[in-house]
Amino acid sequence: MGNKRILIVEDNPDTADSLAALLESYGHTVAVAYTGPEGLAAASASKPDIAIVDIGLPGMDGHELARQLRRQLNGADCLLIAATAYSRQEDIARSVESGFDAHFVKPVPLVRFLQLIDDS
Amino acid sequence: MRLPALRSRLLMLAFASMVPVLALCLLLAWILLERETELVRDGAMTRNRAVASAVDAKLDGHLAALRALGTLKALEQGDLQAFKDAATRAQAAQPHWRNVLLVDESGRQLLNLRAPLGAALPIEDDSELPSLRDVLATGSARVGNVGLGPVSGFVGIPIQIRVQVAGQQRALKLIVDPEAFAVLITSQELPRTWAAAIVDGNGKFIARNPPRPPGELASVGLRAAIRETRSGWMTIRTLEGTDSQQAFVGSALSPWTVAVAIPKEEVLAAARRAALWLALGALVSTAVAGGLALALARRVARPIHTLAQAAHGVGSDDVTPLLDDVARRPGFAEALEVNQALRHAVQSIREREALQERERVALREADQAKNEFLAMLGHELRNPLSAITTSAQVLRISKPGAETGALAHQVIERQARQMARLVEDLMDISRLATGKLRLELELLDLCAVVDRAVETWRHGASRREVRVTLHGGPTWVRIDRSRIEQIVVNLLDNAAKFSPKGGAIDVEVRREGEHAVLEVRDQGQGIAAEDLALIFETFYQGTQSMHRPQGGLGLGLALVKRLVELHGGRVQAHSDGEGLGTAMTVQLPLAVAQASLEQACDAPSVAQGRRVLVVDDNDDGRLALAMMLQLQGHQVEAVGSGMAALEAVRRQAPDVAIIDIGLPDIDGWEVARRITQMAPLPRPLLVAITGFGQHEDKERSRQAGFDLHLTKPVDPAALADVLHRADFERSAAV
Numbered sequence: 044m045g046n047k048r049i050l051i052v053e054d055n056p057d058t059a060d061s062l063a064a065l066l067e068s069y070g071h072t073v074a075v076a077y078t079g080p081e082g083l084a085a086a087s088a089s090k091p092d093i094a095i096v097d098i099g100l101p102g103m104d105g106h107e108l109a110r111q112l113r114r115q116l117n118g119a120d121c122l123l124i125a126a127t128a129y130s131r132q133e134d135i136a137r138s139v140e141s142g143f144d145a146h147f148v149k150p151v152p153l154v155r156f157l158q159l160i161d162d163s
Numbered sequence: 164m165r166l167p168a169l170r171s172r173l174l175m176l177a178f179a180s181m182v183p184v185l186a187l188c189l190l191l192a193w194i195l196l197e198r199e200t201e202l203v204r205d206g207a208m209t210r211n212r213a214v215a216s217a218v219d220a221k222l223d224g225h226l227a228a229l230r231a232l233g234t235l236k237a238l239e240q241g242d243l244q245a246f247k248d249a250a251t252r253a254q255a256a257q258p259h260w261r262n263v264l265l266v267d268e269s270g271r272q273l274l275n276l277r278a279p280l281g282a283a284l285p286i287e288d289d290s291e292l293p294s295l296r297d298v299l300a301t302g303s304a305r306v307g308n309v310g311l312g313p314v315s316g317f318v319g320i321p322i323q324i325r326v327q328v329a330g331q332q333r334a335l336k337l338i339v340d341p342e343a344f345a346v347l348i349t350s351q352e353l354p355r356t357w358a359a360a361i362v363d364g365n366g367k368f369i370a371r372n373p374p375r376p377p378g379e380l381a382s383v384g385l386r387a388a389i390r391e392t393r394s395g396w397m398t399i400r401t402l403e404g405t406d407s408q409q410a411f412v413g414s415a416l417s418p419w420t421v422a423v424a425i426p427k428e429e430v431l432a433a434a435r436r437a438a439l440w441l442a443l444g445a446l447v448s449t450a451v452a453g454g455l456a457l458a459l460a461r462r463v464a465r466p467i468h469t470l471a472q473a474a475h476g477v478g479s480d481d482v483t484p485l486l487d488d489v490a491r492r493p494g495f496a497e498a499l500e501v502n503q504a505l506r507h508a509v510q511s512i513r514e515r516e517a518l519q520e521r522e523r524v525a526l527r528e529a530d531q532a533k534n535e536f537l538a539m540l541g542h543e544l545r546n547p548l549s550a551i552t553t554s555a556q557v558l559r560i561s562k563p564g565a566e567t568g569a570l571a572h573q574v575i576e577r578q579a580r581q582m583a584r585l586v587e588d589l590m591d592i593s594r595l596a597t598g599k600l601r602l603e604l605e606l607l608d609l610c611a612v613v614d615r616a617v618e619t620w621r622h623g624a625s626r627r628e629v630r631v632t633l634h635g636g637p638t639w640v641r642i643d644r645s646r647i648e649q650i651v652v653n654l655l656d657n658a659a660k661f662s663p664k665g666g667a668i669d670v671e672v673r674r675e676g677e678h679a680v681l682e683v684r685d686q687g688q689g690i691a692a693e694d695l696a697l698i699f700e701t702f703y704q705g706t707q708s709m710h711r712p713q714g715g716l717g718l719g720l721a722l723v724k725r726l727v728e729l730h731g732g733r734v735q736a737h738s739d740g741e742g743l744g745t746a747m748t749v750q751l752p753l754a755v756a757q758a759s760l761e762q763a764c765d766a767p768s769v770a771q772g773r774r775v776l777v778v779d780d781n782d783d784g785r786l787a788l789a790m791m792l793q794l795q796g797h798q799v800e801a802v803g804s805g806m807a808a809l810e811a812v813r814r815q816a817p818d819v820a821i822i823d824i825g826l827p828d829i830d831g832w833e834v835a836r837r838i839t840q841m842a843p844l845p846r847p848l849l850v851a852i853t854g855f856g857q858h859e860d861k862e863r864s865r866q867a868g869f870d871l872h873l874t875k876p877v878d879p880a881a882l883a884d885v886l887h888r889a890d891f892e893r894s895a896a897v
Contacts, residue, residue: 054660055546055547055549055550057547057550057554057574057577057578058546058547058549058550058553058578060570060574061550061553061554061557061570061571061574062553064554064557064561064567064570064571065553065556065557065560067567068557068560068561068567077664078663101660101661101687101688102688126549128541128542128543128545128546128549129542130541130542130545131538148545149545149546149548149549150545150548150549150551150552150553151549151552151553153552153553153556
């Protein structure tokens with residue numbers, strides 16, 4: 044059981060909340076934000092170890108959010124994970140460009156996902 | 164076989180047409196030649212005749228003088244001395260007289276002016292004897308040929324007459340110098356190349372120009388000719404060796420001939436000149452004809468060549484310049500025709516190519532659109548799928564009865580529903596695209612329909628924390644209830660997606676002119692102006708829509724647009740800009756007589772009961788409906804047959820008659836028909852109820868006189884609504 048500070052930025056509440064419930068049940072501390080700007084604010088408040096970010100977000104897309112998070116965290120150790128329905132090669136490339144450490148295509152393969160979180 | 168070129172054809176034609184002309188020229192030249200020769204001949208003959216006359220006149224003069232001498236008395240008396248004196252005197256007066264002789268019948272000279280009387284005189288040459296004897300025998304004068312005087316040794320011409328000398332017949336003979344006649348030739352001033360001559364009976368010259376000594380033999384040809392005939396026209400060679408045409412005419416008084424020889428060259432010169440001109444003319448004509456043929460060939464061949472080039476290029480090259488070139492200088496009318504035809508061909512090929520290109524593009528676009536759609540579909544299904552798998556995992560690890568489990572359960576249900584709706588929308592889009600989606604139009608209050616849709620949405624589809632408020636009053640439109648609900652749900656989904664947590668969404672139904680307007684406003688982030696027009700497109704926006712930060716298929720809004728358009732309305736998005744919220748406005752055509760309905764709407768709503776007749780042969784159905792209506796405060800009578808229904812109407816005059824179509828005696832339509840024919844009772848509002856909602860059934864109901872057609876199971880709320888507005892509904896519907 045880990046105890047990581049995890050921020051979920053996801054506009055679909057069901058997706059966000061169920062993922063939060065799952066992670067919490069594994070012992071993590073989870074904060075949820077439903078829009079890009081909310082995510083940015085939550086990140087500065089909770090200083091997460093891991094941020095799981097959807098790409099198609101209202102207000103500010105995941106790429107922009109990742110860039111801003113990188114700037115805001117100022118080199119602080121934070122694992123940025125993109126979790127999105129965008130599945131094409133160029134989408135993954137773009138995520139890496141924006142500063143994401145990993146790119147998961149929905150539905151997220153939970154075992155690998157949890158493994159990655161535990162290993163971080 | 165190689166066909167001859169147009170040029171050779173035309174040249175052949177030109178030369179062939181020149182052949183008769185050339186033949187005619189030849190004939191003309193021949194005629195000219197003949198005519199010219201004739202003219203020269205006639206001229207020469209005339210001239211010769213004149214000279215011959217002059218010769219005769221001269222001879223006549225000498226003869227007259229000789230005769231005068233012959234009549235002298237001295238001669239008659241034989242006084243030769245006296246005669247000789249007289250003759251000597253006469254000779255002195257005549258410059259060309261050489262001698263005068265007196266000759267007896269034997270040819271012996273009796274007197275010779277050149278010899279003294281009594282001297283021995285020569286005897287005439289034997290050749291002279293025939294003419295001497297002839298003169299003596301006939302007494303006629305005789306002009307002789309050139310000869311040498313035996314005494315004088317001069318060349319002379321003898322002229323003899325018969326005289327009486329002392330009773331004896333003698334010949335008096337005058338010798339004339341040929342020089343006397345030379346003047347007749349020289350005075351003519353003939354061209355130097357010509358030869359003119361006076362020739363005696365022996366063919367010897369008396370006079371000639373160019374000069375020849377008298378007595379010299381004339382040319383062989385002339386001599387032969389004058390032996391044959393007295394006058395004529397012939398070809399000879401002159402003494403000078405010139406080939407000539409000779410004209411000759413005989414003298415009347417003498418055996419002499421006057422001749423003129425004209426060099427052949429000169430005779431033919433005029434004709435030659437004329438022939439030359441003709442030949443030249445023919446040559447020029449031929450050349451001109453040939454030239455024209457070549458020019459025409461070029462004129463014809465050039466456009467044909469260009470057109471051929473153009474025809475080769477049609478479909479691959481731009482042949483317009485070639486065609487323009489031909490149009491500028493077509494050369495002949497048919498070229499223009501071909502030109503025009505080629506232009507048409509080019510035009511139609513272009514059109515066909517453009518059409519094919521359009522089809523290719525459309526196919527490509529459709530294919531691309533399909534691919535995009537599939538990609539987006541995958542994308543869109545991933546989101547609910549993600550929530551479901553996560554929740555399933557949560558369910559698996561959560562303790563039974565725990566709150567997280569209940570939450571996960573709800574999420575799975577909701578997201579599964581969401582997916583189902585997505586698939587449903589997808590099917591609708593497909594039906595719309597193929598034109599298979601049909602609306603079941605009913606006269607309904609848009610406000611009521613929207614209200615119900617908002618309720619459905621609030622309780623089901625989403626759990627977003629937004630506040631939805633509905634504004635507006637009854638607005639009657641002919642709509643498909645389920646489709647309008649679909650529209651509202653989709654618009655709300657969209658608005659909620661862009662709204663902040665706890666944001667307000669306002670839904671308004673209102674009238675605007677001839678339209679009913681449904682507006683859904685949110686206070687979300689708004690839409691950039693350039694995206695406003697695009698958000699209703701399905702997947703035609705390609706990758707752009709993929710990267711819309713909001714994600715989502717856009718399928719919902721596309722569906723809204725198609726459904727609204729199917730209702731004869733239109734949908735628009737409006738936003739004052741990003742961050743300022745969005746308003747989605749749906750315009751639908753108002754139902755007729757909206758005005759009266761509206762009036763009623765504004766009147767205070769009365770919950771007063773109506774007299775309602777329920778006609779249904781199904782006991783349970785009839786009872787349930789009657790009970791429900793009674794509970795709502797209406798006066799209800801329920802009957803089970805058509806005839807009973809008619810009786811009830813006649814007796815009670817209800818406000819509303821709710822009639823099942825499938826009745827045992829007469830069907831519901833027949834009941835409606837009979838009720839509408841009942842005068843003068845105010846007829847009730849007629850509401851049909853059937854298990855079938857087919858368009859044809861509704862149409863049949865309308866024709867039978869029904870005001871409304873409801874499909875089983877009857878929605879109590881809708882029925883209540885109908886009864887509530889029974890009065891004005893009737894006025895609106897009829």
